[in-house]
Amino acid sequence: MDDKGRESGHLMLITPERVFYAGLLGRPRQRCSGAFHVYVAIRGGLRLATEGAIEDFGELAVVPPNLRHTIASDYRSVICVLIEPETVCAGAFDLLARRLSGTERQVFVDRIRAAYEQLQHQPCGGDIVSATFDIMCFGEALPRRTVDARVVQAIAQIGRFSGDPVTAASCAAEAGLSVSRFLHLFKQETGIPFRSFRAWKRARHLLHFANQDLNLAHLAQEIGYPDSTHFSHSIRRFYGLKPRAIFSGSRDLAIYRSGRANAGDSGWTQEAG
Structure with missing residues (x-):
């Protein structure tokens, strides 16, 4: 890990189709991301509030794309895994969400925390494909669209x-x-x-x-x-969060970038038009 993230433990791995973030959560305000989110508490628990639903509390929270929600944490930092919805087969998120929220929840919590530990000590060098990212976080590659x-x-x-x-x-x-x-x-x-x-x-x-x-x-x-x-x-x-708040809270964040999304040259599975 570089000097920015060494002491804080804050890091972010960005690929074209995935993001692994471990850092400050910021004040609990409503947000509405275009990605599928998996939040995991580094310590304590998380409180998830979504429109029209009862507040949920636990170590892991799942939010589908484009859903307004507020997430709060007992600890000032949190792990967040983002998956771009256009890269995964229709229906795959529903199945993953059921597994993440079901009897396997603790398995996924432990796996994602272990991925964080791995990235802290051995940041991914060069390009990381989406399948490798998925296996690191979920134990298997998500089906591609x-x-x-x-x-x-x-x-x-x-x-x-x-x-x-x-x-x-x-x-x-x-x-x-x-x-x-x-x-x-x-x-x-x-x-x-x-x-x-x-x-x-x-x-x-x-x-x-x-x-x-x-x-x-x-x-x-x-x-x-x-x-x-x-x-x-x-x-x-x-x-x-306002842009200035994001930058202010990311000064000690180590950022790692990967250029490839998939094993193919383009990073996409294509079909002829």
């Missing part, structure tokens, strides 16, 4: 975070489709509307810079936000 090649191409465009803003019109033109047909295909293949997908990926990209001393207004422009107000509102909606 097969995605139309034209949608894969659009996802790659969104993930570059450079140049002109990526629009549905530009992606549709490159795919040789009308905008309406492209939007339908994108949601059909990923399970997520195009605009929601793009907004989440932009906010997720912020994680790569969380422990750096940067001008936030400049960063907002660089990753595609039209202005600082839009940037602040979007980040607070997804993470429940």
Whole structure:
């Protein structure tokens, strides 16, 4: 572990399709992420509150994508595993959530805590594929979603975070489709509307810079936000924290990045359009 995370134990492993975070939780405010979340307490327990549900308490909490929730911890730091929903077969999250919340819960708590210990002492070097990440956290690889090649191409465009803003019109033109047909295909293949997908990926990209001393207004422009107000509102909606609070709480966070998502060159399982 580098000097930033050595004393605090705070770390984050980021891959194109997964994130493993162990660090400060921040004040318990409502958040609504685009990823599937598994929270695990480092010590004590967690309190999860979701809309229309009774507050749950335990060492592990599961939150599906795009569900508004508040998470609080007995201890100031927490482990959080994020999985991008478009990378996993439909129905796989429901099955995983049932296992995580059922009789195997303690097994998963112990496994994810062990993964944290492993990352503290032996950070992953180079690229880590999603299957390896899943085995480390869950004991098995999650089944991959097969995605139309034209949608894969659009996802790659969104993930570059450079140049002109990526629009549905530009992606549709490159795919040789009308905008309406492209939007339908994108949601059909990923399970997520195009605009929601793009907004989440932009906010997720912020994680790569969380422990750096940067001008936030400049960063907002660089990753595609039209202005600082839009940037602040979007980040607070997804993470429940203002951008400045995220950066302030991440100064001692060690960040490790992996460039590959899957064993293939693109990181995606594709099907011909």
